[in-house]
Amino acid sequence: MNLSLNLIMWYWTLLWYIELLCVIVAGWTIFCWLCTGYYYLRTILSTNSLKKYGKGSWAVVTGCTEGIGLGFARVLAKYNFNIVLISRNPQKLEKVREEITRLHGVEAKVVVCDFSECTKEPLEFFQKIDEEIRDLDVSILINNVGYAGTGRFHTHHIHDELLQMLSVNLWPCVYLTKMFLRRMMNRSLPSGIINLSSTATLRPLPGFAIYGATRGFTNTFTLCTREEVRYTVRHEKLNEIDMMSLQPAWVYSNLTKEQDHNFSFITPEQCAENALSALGKVPYTNGNWKHIIVAILFKNSPSFMINGQSLKNANYTQERRKT
Ligand SMILES: NC(=O)c1ccc[n+]([C@@H]2O[C@H](COP(=O)([O-])OP(=O)(O)OC[C@H]3O[C@@H](n4cnc5c(N)ncnc54)[C@H](OP(=O)(O)O)[C@@H]3O)[C@@H](O)[C@H]2O)c1
Numbered sequence: 001m002n003l004s005l006n007l008i009m010w011y012w013t014l015l016w017y018i019e020l021l022c023v024i025v026a027g028w029t030i031f032c033w034l035c036t037g038y039y040y041l042r043t044i045l046s047t048n049s050l051k052k053y054g055k056g057s058w059a060v061v062t063g064c065t066e067g068i069g070l071g072f073a074r075v076l077a078k079y080n081f082n083i084v085l086i087s088r089n090p091q092k093l094e095k096v097r098e099e100i101t102r103l104h105g106v107e108a109k110v111v112v113c114d115f116s117e118c119t120k121e122p123l124e125f126f127q128k129i130d131e132e133i134r135d136l137d138v139s140i141l142i143n144n145v146g147y148a149g150t151g152r153f154h155t156h157h158i159h160d161e162l163l164q165m166l167s168v169n170l171w172p173c174v175y176l177t178k179m180f181l182r183r184m185m186n187r188s189l190p191s192g193i194i195n196l197s198s199t200a201t202l203r204p205l206p207g208f209a210i211y212g213a214t215r216g217f218t219n220t221f222t223l224c225t226r227e228e229v230r231y232t233v234r235h236e237k238l239n240e241i242d243m244m245s246l247q248p249a250w251v252y253s254n255l256t257k258e259q260d261h262n263f264s265f266i267t268p269e270q271c272a273e274n275a276l277s278a279l280g281k282v283p284y285t286n287g288n289w290k291h292i293i294v295a296i297l298f299k300n301s302p303s304f305m306i307n308g309q310s311l312k313n314a315n316y317t318q319e320r321r322k323t
Helices: 002-045 069-078 090-104 123-132 159-185 209-236 267-279 289-300 301-323
Strands: 060-061 080-087 108-112 138-143 192-197 241-246
Touching: 002 267, 002 289, 060 069, 060 159, 069 080, 069 090, 069 138, 080 090, 080 123, 090 138, 108 123, 108 241, 123 159, 123 241, 138 159, 159 209, 159 241, 192 209, 209 241, 241 267
Parallel strands: 060 080, 060 138, 080 108, 138 192, 192 241
Antiparallel strands: none
16 A cells, blocks of 8 residues: 555656656747747847947948948948958959949948968968058958858869868958957947858758858857957956847849849848848847748758758759859
8 A cells, every 4th residue: 555655656756857847848948939039029120229339430341342242331331431342353342432432421441352362371361451451440340251152062062162162251250350359349439240151050051061161160150259259348348349140041142143033032231231230239140031031941941841952952053153
């Protein structure tokens, strides 16, 4: 009689602990969803607070003659930031400089450099850029430059394309962030840094292995550095730097011109506006509401729905680039 009573007691106690565990796990999951939802809402509902970075200060944009970089240059000039335009083609750079100074009455400085060369003598390479802009009060840095090669890793990428993706997508972001962090901390006003990642980092995307991995690097690098910076500025009583990883989906640009356009495509200017509104509010964002929907669907779809299509997309892009 006693034994069966004891067994029943044990059984109920075990059941109680299992229930408690389920409640904790469910609570934690709901908490995580709420946090993510909060980031999404803050992204969608916020308006930009660019004024805090300082009137008359400068914004540096890399890869700014086309696509998202050009979108950022235009939007930042519209908000009265002077712009440092960094890209590789002098004629295109001059055209952008002429356009934004004429339309928005701001100053613009052109720095010509080909980031695919930056791995040869990195210190010298970035020193040269530094010399050109050292005296400017830079309050915003947009590490945008990037290139997306596609295709299966073991069959497609040739050495030049690999090198281009690794050097252009990784090195400028790391070296330019390093160049500006301490300087920004010592400004008398807050500053902001946006590093371009991509929704391609949200799950493995066959056909985009190197591209996805480089954008994943940017994301992790940004989020880690952001925490270090927050800790440093709090403890050394320095000025805040808003760092944010931007993970857009499809944006009309040279990079995506081979893709069939779908509902989620947005213009580079929309992408820049949304990102600048979220800057200082969230550590990472997809930006536009359409891209938030894409990100949620993309992250939570079963692999069989994504993988085949992704490979097809990569091959299709390759074929169209060849012709
Ligand atoms: N488009 C999208 O849907 C999308 C989505 C997610 C993330 N992203 C990210 O957003 C960033 C910009 O993409 P995008 O679509 O705007 O690209 P894009 O249209 O190809 O523009 C790239 C810009 O970078 C410049 N550039 C390219 N290689 C360079 C080099 N070696 N040295 C200096 N400048 C160079 C280009 O200059 P030239 O005019 O001389 O070529 C151009 O101004 C990338 O980091 C990409 O990974 C894009």
